[in-house]
Amino acid sequence: VVARLIDPQAAFAEAPELAGRVPETGVWARQVSRHRHSSAGAVERLLAKLAELAELLCWIEAGEAEDEAADQDVVASYALGPGRGAAAVECARGRLHHAIELDAEGRVRRFEFLAPTEWNFHPRGPVAGSLTGARLCGSADRAAIEAMISSFDPCVGYRLAVREMADA
Numbered sequence: 672v673v674a675r676l677i678d679p680q681a682a683f684a685e686a687p688e689l690a691g692r693v694p695e696t697g698v699w700a701r702q703v704s705r706h707r708h709s710s711a712g713a714v715e716r717l718l719a720k721l722a723e724l725a726e727l728l729c730w731i732e733a734g735e736a737e738d739e740a741a742d743q744d745v746v747a748s749y750a751l752g753p754g755r756g757a758a759a760v761e762c763a764r765g766r767l768h769h770a771i772e773l774d775a776e777g778r779v780r781r782f783e784f785l786a787p788t789e790w791n792f793h794p795r796g797p798v799a800g801s802l803t804g805a806r807l808c809g810s811a812d813r814a815a816i817e818a819m820i821s822s823f824d825p826c827v828g829y830r831l832a833v834r835e836m837a838d839a
Contacts, residue, residue: 673749673757676783677770684785686793695720695797696765696787697823698723716822720763755781764788764824798823 681703686705687693694700702719749757754777758769765787770782792798801819804811811832 672760672768672798673751673770673784676768676785677751677755677757677772677781679781683785684789687785687789688793693790693796693817695736695791696790696822698763698765700765701761705740712819712822720822762787764826786825788827792827 672686672689675687675689683713688756692772697716698719702722745761747759749759751757751770754773754775759766759768761767767787768785769777770781770783774780776823790796798820802816805816807813807816816831820827830831
């Protein structure tokens with residue numbers, strides 16, 4: 672991800688993909704990697720968020736905020752050569768990447784970032800995949816779709832337009 676992000680010829684952050692894949696990022700993706708869940712509906716994503724909040728509260732209450740082993744996968748940094756570097760941090764919505772390049776005077780020449788939203792809301796990403804082929808039967812389905820989108824990221828603004836693809 673970092674190599675693609677810092678490549679001046681690529682517009683990677685605008686529509687990221689890895690070997691043709693657009694993986695989901697965020698709490699659900701972290702839970703899947705830890706516990707190997709299989710279903711990925713809105714309820715499961717929201718439950719994953721609650722479980723992670725409970726884990727964080729236990730971690731804080733136990734006084735482990737200074738424990739480097741507990742946060743070893745939370746922040747990563749990468750030296751990319753003189754005047755170049757990158758970092759990634761796990762956030763509530765997923766992994767956030769930053770890459771920077773400085774000029775000879777130490778001023779920022781280039782700065783790139785890749786937010787989790789770009790993966791999850793990519794035209795071929797997890798949100799689009801969850802909606803593709805959905806069968807809608809009424810207003811309750813619209814609410815279910817809105818809940819599903821919010822389960823990925825409640826802060827993303829969107830407009831939901833439903834159109835019939837065939838005669839009823």
